[in-house]
Amino acid sequence: MAVHVFLLVAAAVLALNIVASSVRILRGPTTRDRTTAMLLLSTTGAAVLVLLAEVASSPALRDTALALVALSAVIVAARISAERAPR
Numbered sequence: 001m002a003v004h005v006f007l008l009v010a011a012a013v014l015a016l017n018i019v020a021s022s023v024r025i026l027r028g029p030t031t032r033d034r035t036t037a038m039l040l041l042s043t044t045g046a047a048v049l050v051l052l053a054e055v056a057s058s059p060a061l062r063d064t065a066l067a068l069v070a071l072s073a074v075i076v077a078a079r080i081s082a083e084r085a086p087r
Helices: 002-027 031-056 059-084
Strands: none
């Protein structure tokens, strides 16, 4: 029982991190700042999903977290290739 409470508290702290990164996405002065905040948002969201998957004993949430991290890697790769492309 105590472990579940700890995991839920950790998920709540990570959710606050998601709110902070959302503010950076909206107010970021450059596209690079927004991309970095998006990466933070997706990895933190995946961490929240993994914690909730453990509390709820739901493997589907783990699969969703894995898909979110994979999508995040694709977004970062696309952003880097767009920066390196000649204009």
